[in-house]
Amino acid sequence: MDAEIEQVYVERGIEGVRPRFAYPLIRLAHTGPLTIRELAKSLDRSHSAISQTIAAMRKEGLVTSEPGPDARTRRIDLTERGRALVPFLEAEWRATHETVAELDSEVPYAMTAVVEEVRRALERRSMRQRILHHLVEPPR
Numbered sequence: 425m426d427a428e429i430e431q432v433y434v435e436r437g438i439e440g441v442r443p444r445f446a447y448p449l450i451r452l453a454h455t456g457p458l459t460i461r462e463l464a465k466s467l468d469r470s471h472s473a474i475s476q477t478i479a480a481m482r483k484e485g486l487v488t489s490e491p492g493p494d495a496r497t498r499r500i501d502l503t504e505r506g507r508a509l510v511p512f513l514e515a516e517w518r519a520t521h522e523t524v525a526e527l528d529s530e531v532p533y534a535m536t537a538v539v540e541e542v543r544r545a546l547e548r549r550s551m552r553q554r555i556l557h558h559l560v561e562p563p564r
Contacts, residue, residue, distance in 0.1 A: 432516060440484040444477055446513045449486060449502065452512040457501040459492050471552065481506070
């Protein structure tokens with residue numbers, strides 16, 4: 425699905441933007457500059473995941489990163505390019521949510537419910553723990 429969303433971007437001449445960038449860009453447009461920690465908390469994502477996303481967005485010229493209130497933090501803000509993309513990304517976000525609702529009505533089980541159940545299961549026991557439980561390494 426992400427590849428097809430990205431194709432929607434490319435068809436509109438939006439290069440270098442990944443679907444995972446949309447939510448952070450939209451949030452920054454509505455809040456103004458945030459530290460990585462603040463942004464991660466507001467999106468309910470890990471600091472590590474947001475840090476990696478921010479690095480990728482900086483590379484594409486979508487955000488800037490300036491020193492924060494102390495030496496350990498960085499404040500993230502939108503560039504002009506990032507800000508200019510937000511109206512389209514908000515429209516795409518709404519369209520994607522409508523598409524998921526449409527798909528939910530076409531399959532015998534709701535995708536959103538399945539994703540939530542998988543998330544809960546992985547909270548109980550991580551993917552890594554599950555893989556290690558089943559992993560049988562070849563003899564050395």
